[in-house]
Amino acid sequence: MLGYSFMGKAHSNAYARMPVFFYPPPARPRLVAIAGRTEGKVKEAAVRFGFQRYYTDWNKLVADPEVEVVDNGLPNDMHLGPCVEAAERGKHILCEKPLGRNPGESQAMLRAAEKAGVKHMVAFNYRFVPAVRLAKQFIDEGYIGKVLQFRAAYLQDWAMDPDVPRTWRFRKESAGSGALGDLGAHIIDLSRFLVGEIGATVGIAKTFTGARPLPGDPTKKGEVDVDDAFVALVKFTGGAVGSLEASRFCAGRRNFQRIEIHGTEGSIGFNLERLNELEVYSNREQSDRRGFKTILVTEADHPFVGKWWPRGHIIGWEHAMVHEVYHFFDVIARDGRVAPWGATFYDGLRADEVIEAVQKSISSQRWEAPGLAS
Ligand SMILES: NC(=O)c1ccc[n+]([C@@H]2O[C@H](COP(=O)([O-])OP(=O)(O)OC[C@H]3O[C@@H](n4cnc5c(N)ncnc54)[C@H](O)[C@@H]3O)[C@@H](O)[C@H]2O)c1
Structure with a gap:
């Protein structure tokens, strides 16, 4: 997980909830590592959200051999670098929206993911x-x-x-x-x-x-x-x-x-x-x-x-993210397609x-x- 603030928290919650409600899960998320800039805060986030370890440098997280799926919840100017690097290392990627700051960045991320043959999804959660x-x-x-x-x-x-x-x-x-x-x-x-x-x-x-x-x-x-x-x-x-x-x-x-x-x-x-x-x-x-x-x-x-x-027992805003994460893990586990239900790169x-x-x-x-x- 890249980022521990708004989206870092929302997505981490989704990974924790998914196998409880979508049981048996297509694959059980193991929360390996979380990255953020401020050590005290990212350390606390790791404990709070249940990640095994933390990094203050996103490069180290993306390079971690135990990490198979990278979830990018960083600001928009931090989508391109980590997503391309993750693709080149053969990791599946869920990235927050907007995918790039401009179409050129999005095109580069799409190309890298397609070249690497990894699953790629943009977190357009309202589809879910x-x-x-x-x-x-x-x-x-x-x-x-x-x-x-x-x-x-x-x-x-x-x-x-x-x-x-x-x-x-x-x-x-x-x-x-x-x-x-x-x-x-x-x-x-x-x-x-x-x-x-x-x-x-x-x-x-x-x-x-x-x-x-x-x-x-x-x-x-x-x-x-x-x-x-x-x-x-x-x-x-x-x-x-x-x-x-x-x-x-x-x-x-x-x-x-x-x-x-x-x-x-x-x-x-x-x-x-x-x-x-x-x-x-x-x-x-x-x-x-x-x-x-x-x-x-x-x-x-x-x-x-x-x-x-x-x-009649209503659900809330965060549930769409659980559905989103379920879809992504299902696609990965079955070697299925993110489209048309999920948004691809x-x-x-x-x-x-x-x-x-x-x-x-x-x-x-x-x-x-x-x-x-x-
Ligand atoms: N899908 C949605 O409903 C939704 C809602 C809000 C935000 N977003 C998107 O999610 C992304 C993040 O937004 P947010 O609201 O969580 O932002 P935020 O400002 O709350 O959090 C950003 C996080 O990125 C970290 N960060 C920033 N620069 C970094 C760097 N160089 N290295 C490592 N970590 C760094 C910060 O420490 C923080 O944890 C954005 O792309 C935004 O558009 C999506």
Whole structure:
């Protein structure tokens, strides 16, 4: 495990939970080593999460012969180096999103993983929310007919406080982009997962707070050179149209991810803050019975849910990561495929190409086509 903070903790929890609920597990994760920069903290994380040892240098973890799977939960500028090195050492890789700071980095990671023949997956965890999976089943079965429109908004508010320090998330050099690559990457991936490829996009973006206190010295400020919010229109190659937006400046919206999909025969709605529910509407219902219904996605035959609790006993945000880790270990153990349920490094590259196209369109003020990844 690379990184011990937010994602380090979330993924470590997933490895610990997976064999308890997905029993017998496809392979039992053995938590060999965790790496981070600060010795005291990484040592504590190793004890807390149950890793056998720790390193303060990621190179040593990736070189450890007992490590077979590398999970990269480091900031975005630390995805390329460790992922390529891990691939070259023949290790399977689960990497956090966005895969690269730009498509060039993602392409290099994809090539390295394909050359080495290792399994590769991007941690687009929202694909593994049962209600999102159920939405995909409805769409694939034609329940809402041909998809006409997709709209997604991923809204947070944590950056509104001007005293939030200029961490790696506020610098192009370390993050690649702001809300666009951070939150936007998730809904771009979900748009591809649920609807299909994006053929063209045009967007706008805004940075509301242009300078923030430096983490090491809060008396000084450093420039913020990434977006705080973006809005983009998209055209799907299959004919649907849509909008994507993300922001760190929506007061009161803590982790609000709303998706609406409208087809010729009905509609689907999903709200991450009520992740056990899926809203569906069908034109096929008798006219006096039409209306949105809310499915509580906790039945044993709903995706993944039978592994957890009796019906009605809801699950939470971290469960999607358990599903994600289960899928990856299952793929490794069976020599199966990460796609189409999981996001491969190819999917990570495609998401980065859409991000780049949005950025280009912001400068050009024209529609831009995401690069055609081969
Ligand atoms: N899938 C999701 O829902 C989700 C949510 C949050 C973050 N993320 C992604 O996860 C990644 C990490 O984000 P986070 O929120 O956990 O960040 P964080 O700032 O909370 O943690 C970053 C970790 O990286 C370590 N680190 C930084 N530089 C290092 C170096 N040179 N060597 C070793 N360790 C180093 C830090 O010590 C820390 O443990 C990012 O790519 C982010 O976009 C994904």
